[in-house]
Amino acid sequence: MPKRIDFTRSLVLGLGGLIAFLGLWYGLSASGIVPPLFLPTPFEVLDRFIDLLDRRFAGATLPAHLAASFERFAYGFLLAAIVGIPLGLLMGWFRILDEIVSPIFDGLRFIAPIAWVPFAALWFGTGIGGPILIIFAGAFPPCVINAYRGAKFVDPRLIEAANMLGTPNRRVITEILLPASVPSIISGLRVSAGLGWQSLVGAELIVASTGVGYMMVQGQANLSTTTVMSGMIAIGLVGLALDTALRFAERLIERRRGMET
Amino acid sequence: MGVIRFDNVGRVFGSKAKPFVALKDINLEVSNKEFVAIVGPSGCGKTTCLRLVAGFDFPSSGRVLVDETEIRRPRPERAVVFQQFALFPWKTVYANIELGLRNQNVARAEREDRIRQILELMNLEPYRDHFPHQLSGGMQQRVAIARAYVLDPEVLLMDEPFGALDAQTRVVMQEELVRLARRNPRTVLFITHAVEEAVYLADRVAIMTRAPGRIKEVLDVRSIREAEKWDSYEKIEDVMDLESFVHLRTHIWRSLREEKAAAAA
Ligand SMILES: Nc1ncnc2c1ncn2[C@@H]1O[C@H](COP(=O)(O)OP(=O)(O)OP(=O)(O)O)[C@@H](O)[C@H]1O
Ligand SMILES: [Mg+2]
Numbered sequence: 001m002p003k004r005i006d007f008t009r010s011l012v013l014g015l016g017g018l019i020a021f022l023g024l025w026y027g028l029s030a031s032g033i034v035p036p037l038f039l040p041t042p043f044e045v046l047d048r049f050i051d052l053l054d055r056r057f058a059g060a061t062l063p064a065h066l067a068a069s070f071e072r073f074a075y076g077f078l079l080a081a082i083v084g085i086p087l088g089l090l091m092g093w094f095r096i097l098d099e100i101v102s103p104i105f106d107g108l109r110f111i112a113p114i115a116w117v118p119f120a121a122l123w124f125g126t127g128i129g130g131p132i133l134i135i136f137a138g139a140f141p142p143c144v145i146n147a148y149r150g151a152k153f154v155d156p157r158l159i160e161a162a163n164m165l166g167t168p169n170r171r172v173i174t175e176i177l178l179p180a181s182v183p184s185i186i187s188g189l190r191v192s193a194g195l196g197w198q199s200l201v202g203a204e205l206i207v208a209s210t211g212v213g214y215m216m217v218q219g220q221a222n223l224s225t226t227t228v229m230s231g232m233i234a235i236g237l238v239g240l241a242l243d244t245a246l247r248f249a250e251r252l253i254e255r256r257r258g259m260e261t
Numbered sequence: 262m263g264v265i266r267f268d269n270v271g272r273v274f275g276s277k278a279k280p281f282v283a284l285k286d287i288n289l290e291v292s293n294k295e296f297v298a299i300v301g302p303s304g305c306g307k308t309t310c311l312r313l314v315a316g317f318d319f320p321s322s323g324r325v326l327v328d329e330t331e332i333r334r335p336r337p338e339r340a341v342v343f344q345q346f347a348l349f350p351w352k353t354v355y356a357n358i359e360l361g362l363r364n365q366n367v368a369r370a371e372r373e374d375r376i377r378q379i380l381e382l383m384n385l386e387p388y389r390d391h392f393p394h395q396l397s398g399g400m401q402q403r404v405a406i407a408r409a410y411v412l413d414p415e416v417l418l419m420d421e422p423f424g425a426l427d428a429q430t431r432v433v434m435q436e437e438l439v440r441l442a443r444r445n446p447r448t449v450l451f452i453t454h455a456v457e458e459a460v461y462l463a464d465r466v467a468i469m470t471r472a473p474g475r476i477k478e479v480l481d482v483r484s485i486r487e488a489e490k491w492d493s494y495e496k497i498e499d500v501m502d503l504e505s506f507v508h509l510r511t512h513i514w515r516s517l518r519e520e521k522a523a524a525a526a
Contacts, residue, residue: 165361166337
């Protein structure tokens with residue numbers, strides 16, 4: 001019962017905030033305080049957004065641009081997860097690997113993904129490799145860090161129990177460390193998806209000939225601010241959908257384990 | 262085989278500047294298939310003793326031997342029942358018990374067989390596909406015991422295994438343990454706070470002093486049990502009423518009381 005009230009409450013407050021935000025935006029642009037070219041009204045943007053759903057701009061419709069972006073994102077993100085999670089778990093288990101990799105990793109992870117753009121362009125031109133590298137750069141560190149933390153903070157009694165049962169290393173990693181780290185790994189994936197998706201658009205602004213980022217650059221070149229804002233909205237919506245899906249997976253796993261809060 | 266020997270064992274925790282002596286001059290031998298209980302005030306080093314035998318921890322001085330070999334690491338031949346169960350939350354009851362057998366490369370059919378037997382023995386069959394969090398504390402405890410027992414270990418190390426149980430469940434578990442121990446005797450090192458439990462279950466009871474932990478006294482319960490025919494009684498409460506039982510229990514109580522008084526002084 002209280003849960004339901006909480007939900008309604010946050011829905012009402014959230015909607016209220018959104019309406020206030022749109023109102024302010026509308027006020028600013030419709031009143032002419034900000035020139036319409038700099039800031040179109042929400043309705044103009046919505047119009048353009050719907051228009052772009054089936055009209056080509058910069059070579060493709062908005063859904064087609066999104067699909068191109070998402071494909072790149074999926075490659076970069078999956079690559080980051082496939083490499084990052086095992087690396088993190090292994091670092092959490094084998095101290096020597098931790099000692100070798102951590103310093104390099106800690107240095108590299110502070111480099112913003114966008115800083116890889118020159119190399120992405122140099123190595124891959126406008127091929128798919130460039131954006132994937134940049135997304136990977138954004139998505140990789142949270143995967144490693146969270147898998148590592150998950151493995152490091154497993155209840156030591158469970159490790160002792162596994163050792164006492166004669167469990168070989170390989171099996172300790174797959175059957176103890178991995179499942180114990182799942183909650184941490186999934187929250188890592190959420191951060192990772194967010195950063196990857198952000199870096200993707202940054203990358204497309206520079207090294208691509210399709211994708212939402214590219215569409216936005218072209219919109220800017222044509223002084224079509226409504227197109228740019230439609231792109232922003234599309235990015236926001238897809239990001240939100242990604243996060244919701246991962247959060248849902250998180251809940252599902254927690255519930256299965258009876259760790260529901 | 263399964264002979265445990267503490268040979269002048271000491272264990273010091275803390276830093277060089279601020280050492281804390283947890284165990285001092287521990288000498289104790291547990292012979293093959295003997296059931297030894299350790300009782301002592303809280304913090305006296307009982308768990309530390311058990312961890313040394315398990316191979317989770319190592320002595321600062323002296324040696325801990327199993328069959329005259331120094332212990333280097335945990336082994337399935339020395340199975341541990343942890344006080345807080347330490348079941349794997351993401352594995353079912355069946356999978357928890359199965360892990361140790363898989364590690365020993367026991368064939369699937371035989372695993373099924375052995376697990377079915379142990380589940381039956383521990384009255385756990387209806388719960389084989391449950392996850393630990395779906396079970397009561399008593400059932401989780403039985404799973405933890407089953408997980409250790411199924412390996413048929415030479416040595417069984419139990420750290421207050423019934424500590425988390427209510428009085429009734431505890432009695433049932435004690436009777437079950439006696440049943441198990443009769444059917445398949447093992448070397449057992451058993452830690453407990455409950456004096457009755459120690460006297461009821463053990464062949465010998467070792468009483469420890471408060472920190473630095475030493476062994477103050479070792480009582481031979483077995484000769485009394487045999488002389489007074491405790492085993493002819495079905496129920497634990499019948500044994501507990503016997504004069505010989507009460508006498509032993511009171512003796513241990515007094516001994517522990519002295520420790521408490523010494524701690525207060
Ligand atoms: N890893 C450790 N580092 C530092 N001190 C420790 C460590 N393990 C145990 N001790 C200390 O050693 C002493 C003995 O601990 P131990 O857990 O063996 O006691 P115990 O007899 O099992 O107590 P209880 O009956 O409360 O379980 C305690 O004072 C404890 O604080
Ligand atoms: Mg203890």
